[in-house]
Amino acid sequence: xxxxxxxxxxxxxxxxxxxxxxxxxxYAGSANAYKVRLLLRQLDVRYELVPIDIFRGEGQTPDxxxxxxLGQVPVLxxxxxxxxxxxxAILWHLAxxxxxxxxxxxxxxxxxxxxxxxxxxxxxxxxxxxxxxxTGRASPRKDELxxxxxxxxxxxxxxxxxxxxxxxxxxxxxxxxxxALYAYTHIAGDAGVDLASHQNLAAWxxxxxxxxxxxxxxxxxxxxxxxxxx
Amino acid sequence: xxxxxxxxxxxxxxxxxxxxxxxxxxYAGSANAYKVRLLLRQLDVRYELVPIDIFRGEGQTPDxxxxxxLGQVPVLxxxxxxxxxxxxAILWHLAxxxxxxxxxxxxxxxxxxxxxxxxxxxxxxxxxxxxxxxTGRASPRKDELxxxxxxxxxxxxxxxxxxxxxxxxxxxxxxxxxxALYAYTHIAGDAGVDLASHQNLAAWxxxxxxxxxxxxxxxxxxxxxxxxxx
Numbered sequence: 001x002x003x004x005x006x007x008x009x010x011x012x013x014x015x016x017x018x019x020x021x022x023x024x025x026x027y028a029g030s031a032n033a034y035k036v037r038l039l040l041r042q043l044d045v046r047y048e049l050v051p052i053d054i055f056r057g058e059g060q061t062p063d064x065x066x067x068x069x070l071g072q073v074p075v076l077x078x079x080x081x082x083x084x085x086x087x088x089a090i091l092w093h094l095a096x097x098x099x100x101x102x103x104x105x106x107x108x109x110x111x112x113x114x115x116x117x118x119x120x121x122x123x124x125x126x127x128x129x130x131x132x133x134x135t136g137r138a139s140p141r142k143d144e145l146x147x148x149x150x151x152x153x154x155x156x157x158x159x160x161x162x163x164x165x166x167x168x169x170x171x172x173x174x175x176x177x178x179x180a181l182y183a184y185t186h187i188a189g190d191a192g193v194d195l196a197s198h199q200n201l202a203a204w205x206x207x208x209x210x211x212x213x214x215x216x217x218x219x220x221x222x223x224x225x226x227x228x229x230x
Numbered sequence: 231x232x233x234x235x236x237x238x239x240x241x242x243x244x245x246x247x248x249x250x251x252x253x254x255x256x257y258a259g260s261a262n263a264y265k266v267r268l269l270l271r272q273l274d275v276r277y278e279l280v281p282i283d284i285f286r287g288e289g290q291t292p293d294x295x296x297x298x299x300l301g302q303v304p305v306l307x308x309x310x311x312x313x314x315x316x317x318x319a320i321l322w323h324l325a326x327x328x329x330x331x332x333x334x335x336x337x338x339x340x341x342x343x344x345x346x347x348x349x350x351x352x353x354x355x356x357x358x359x360x361x362x363x364x365t366g367r368a369s370p371r372k373d374e375l376x377x378x379x380x381x382x383x384x385x386x387x388x389x390x391x392x393x394x395x396x397x398x399x400x401x402x403x404x405x406x407x408x409x410a411l412y413a414y415t416h417i418a419g420d421a422g423v424d425l426a427s428h429q430n431l432a433a434w435x436x437x438x439x440x441x442x443x444x445x446x447x448x449x450x451x452x453x454x455x456x457x458x459x460x
Binding site: 070078084087088092093109110115117119124141144154158161162 | 347
């Protein structure tokens with residue numbers, strides 16, 4: 001599926017030639033992949049969306065493992081075939097030189113600090129807990145689930161406090177730090193976490209959702225994601 | 231402790247004024263902190279080392295929580311008092327504009343991809359497993375330990391395969407991607423993982439250890455890190 005329509009090259013007068021756009025290997029239910037879809041939309045970049053049903057083994061084919069040996073989405077394939085994995089590295093690659101990444105070196109480093117915070121303190125805690133609970137994977141991991149939720153609640157408190165004196169996480173404006181942090185936190189209620197008590201977070205969710213080009217996500221997990229009850 | 235000696239300012243003729251160097255808040259047993267110590271040494275940067283015994287609550291003081299609300303080390307404090315947390319964000323901040331970070335945009339994004347890989351696939355797997363096993367925290371987490379070790383072994387296989395056709399992870403030269411990936415992998419044997427079967431990894435360990443300014447680390451965990459047997 002080409003998102004925003006195919007791009008026809010007119011350079012050189014050969015109008016039949018189609019320039020191969022960037023490809024995003026995607027799973028609609030992944031909030032990591034949603035981050036990249038959201039940024040591509042807000043950057044108004046044309047790309048080909050390639051759905052990979054990771055729960056039907058489509059991430060484990062020899063072809064896909066060449067793009068990402070971990071078999072995970074998202075993967076961004078550039079028009080020359082080179083690939084980048086890890087959602088926040090993809091955000092960085094796409095945002096470089098745009099208003100979505102602060103130009104000031106210290107602010108850039110702080111954006112990166114929040115991106116690492118997100119992948120360590122948010123995604124494996126609130127994101128994994130939600131995934132386990134919504135897809136039938138929670139019961140063999142009760143203790144670990146409790147630990148992850150505790151760490152996730154701490155992450156929300158840290159974020160809420162950081163938003164006491166700012167509208168966005170870095171540099172006074174919406175950036176990829178906000179996109180990354182929004183992805184798993186705004187749906188953390190699905191993991192039984194109380195979001196309403198964090199007023200700064202709630203106001204920031206609304207600010208993120210009011211950004212030009214915002215689109216909601218991720219989609220619900222597909223049927224193949226669910227495991228039968230033990 | 232000032233590492234590499236105090237820096238005396240002579241600008242303006244006021245020779246009594248001491249320029250406050252960067253400070254690194256550090257725990258000697260942390261491999262995340264070791265990454266930063268190693269890079270600072272290899273960059274030949276003068277800094278003040280401030281030991282924080284996170285196992286004696288020194289990360290939870292109001293003063294320290296202002297520097298990092300998570301109470302974790304490492305934290306880099308710049309000479310103007312601003313702080314950066316998250317080991318790999320600190321590496322990035324220090325390496326910007328140096329040979330330790332590739333200048334080519336694609337290579338820079340790949341370096342970032344490996345840094346996120348490290349914080350998601352290596353540190354919480356091999357690093358946490360080692361920490362639990364060495365400090366008496368493994369027994370209440372048997373199932374989770376097995377899952378983490380399985381994910382850690384997969385990370386080592388991915389790294390070993392990536393090294394089939396390259397000497398360092400990105401851009402053909404030693405970079406912060408190597409520093410970050412080295413920190414927890416070279417000591418993964420402490421978690422019972424077989425490193426010897428990964429020949430490319432073993433050769434890469436030797437190349438990292440042969441770099442100018444290399445120093446070994448991290449230190450063993452201190453006495454306060456250990457919990458009594460249940």
